[in-house]
Amino acid sequence: MAEAVTTAETTEEVHTHHGEPDFWSKYIFSTDHKMIAMQYMFTGMIMALIGGYMAYVFRMQLAYPGESVPGFGTVTPLAYNSLITNHGAIMIFWVAMPILIAALGNFLIPLMIGCDDMAFPRVNRLSYQIFLLSVVVLLASFFVPGGGFGGAWTAYPPLSAQSQYNLTPFGAPLWLLAVALEFVAFLLGGINFITTTMNARAKGMKMYDIPIVVWMIVIASILFMASVGPLIAGAVMLLFDQVLGTTFYNPDAGGDPVLWQHLFWFFGHPEVYVVLLPAMGVVAEVITVFARKKLFAYKTILYTTFATGILSFFVWAHHQFIAGIDPRMAHVFTVTTVLISIPIAEMLFCYIATLYGGSIRLTTAMLFALAFLAEFLIGGVTGIYLGSSGTDIYFHDTYFVLAHFHYTFFPIAIIGFFTAIYYWFPKMFGRMMNETLGKIHFWGTIICFNGVFLPLFVLGIGGQHRRIYNFKNFPDLATPDMHNLRIFATWSAVVMLLFQIPFLINFVMSLFRGKKAGMNPWKANTLEWTAPSPPPHGNFKEMPVVYRGPYEYSVPGREEDYWPQNVPN
Amino acid sequence: MSFQAPIATSRSATGIPTGRLAVWWVVVSEIVIFGGLIACYIMFRLRHPEWGEYASHTSTPAGALNTFVLLTSSLAIVLAHQAAEARDLTKAFRYIWCTIGGGGVFLLVKSYEWTTEISHGYTLFANNFWSFYYTATGLHGLHVIAGMVIMGIISIGVRKGEHLPRVEYIGIYWHFVDIVWLFLFPLFYIAK
């Protein structure tokens, strides 16, 4: 192994003789990992706007049922189904996945492990192109006869399999096709991430010198790869059921609808951790930099990440406690589900211990990182009620579940993304973001977020079911108290969406007018900060060599309170 | 557009060439795809003992011939890898095309089988056994076709003496496709 490394390293030289490429090869068909990361990020942001718009429309329908929604019109029941289905699918598959795994993975992995690009740049480009195709197919599915798929993002058959039930004969197969294409794109991307991190690390970078965020993106990619296979096979079977009329999931003809639920959640639960881990990694990076303190228990965090990854495969059936699964299995899955809170809690404790005694700087990125810890904690704690099969019988399919997973997914996808963007923006675009606008954005988003989903916990405990078009039709649920909570949640959501305007202004203004950032504005240790901002094609002037771990902050006896990984002494 | 491989591609911190490592990860992801489908089939099969009777309508001789063809083509691609390492380009090229030919024979036998079965009324919709049969063998057949196309592309490079390690990488993939068939054969043909 040692010979292989030296022979590979001695032949390395940095290619900087590229001429100025034209627009198409620079922005559209680029193989550069940073450009592909930007493509993923901007696609994800556009999809987030679409998903947010959908949330606005159906929240308005729930608060003011039957009234015309400004900017959409009257929401029909079919449109309502389609909106909630695609809101869920978009936010998870086309926002959380591309931004947290693909954009951050593409941008950070080569920079943080000190190499010039991904191991397979053209596979990387292909991965984005397939992803873009999946976006096009998904968006097209809204405009076919019957409208977009309306069978909920979990696509349980027979509702999803037979068009006489879901009433979307074209939307359903297109939706499934889009999801399958998206899986293929992330499989290709994941293989790239894993092999690059395994093989292309900078000279001297050992296993425990890899930054936590890279570890977490790689572990997340492995989880994705190991869990998505059965669902790809299952999606082919479902597509055959929809289009060709086979009966894999049709109980009348000997099929089994519960099989789909298993296939879906065998992927779907690890998927939660696939998006959670990169966000946790981002938070780890940000809190060490802004607490100016060594990350507490690097190896423990790493091992608990492995434990989380493995345990995440043992919990999937807690989504199916009332689907008629074997009650003995329900016991097993209750125990494993409650067990998985241990490694996650341990990680959160390690993060809090990192803060203890640090000299904390409350930049916007740090505020978002701290908010992640607080909000995700609420999501995690409420999950315990749902993981126990006894209480889940009552809570299943209510707004309690909905509020719970929004308290996990919102911190992951939205707060995690904002943490990353406020922290790495100087590296991505070479300019600083405005901190004042950032703080307005932060407080507006966080306060309104709690305003949306805390009332929904209460509504869920009150028995309000998910996926219902108009609660006025249910006397128990149409009481003025409950309805006022609904209106409050809706207006909180609208205000939260409005508070994204300062962010967009900040983003665009900083892109062109922001203060120039130096190479290392945050005085951080990891390798990406030793490259110019923004890094050119090929990233580093000379390939860095690594001498120590990524979190050597405030080391006693050193003049500066940071110690970059590539500085010999 | 000229493409220059980055330094990252040539590094090998693990001691395994990056291309081969990537192929192993492809195999891992394929194991779970095929494995998921086969696992579903096995569950249904054990639940419905009557499927043993349906399985007797598949043609064991054709399946056996196909197993033999795939095993032989696996032999050919590994010999191509050996020849490529010895830089015997003509021989490597010839063995690659033997493998592609093997894949072609496999597909021919397969299409004969499908035609016979469909003409006997055992279509995709006959019952869930046949649905699984066509889905699994069809997915496998797609992998055979993909492997043949990739090998055709690689053979062009081999004749020029470029990218010789790719012969080994496609070989690993082809052996994997072979192994999948080794399990599909008893599942759909022999076990009754």
Added chain:
Amino acid sequence: MSEESAHTHPNYIKIWAILTFLLVLSILGPMMGIKAVTLIAAFGIAVVKAAMVGAYFMHLNIEKRYVWYMLFTALLFLGLFFFGVSPDVMKPDGSNWVNHNNMPVSTLEGHGVGHTN
């Protein structure tokens, strides 16, 4: 890179001959009509053949150990999937309840259930 990974090659034709012999065995075994023999001949031999192809043709016998771990982990997750799902798919009836979805329509009427959905 090919020079670096060069290694001695076993006699591939001999391995191929053994594989073919095993294939013949796996076809002849089930012809005896004994269930245990069928299962061993069909699946036991398939595992042996797969192991041989993996070890000698894919060179897993001389590959780095952790490739083997990667593949084995994928198989373990599949096993987990099978054992988690099979109780529901293979045995849909509980001991204290009747699963109407899993019954032919004729018997359902005896249970007083009009439709199967």
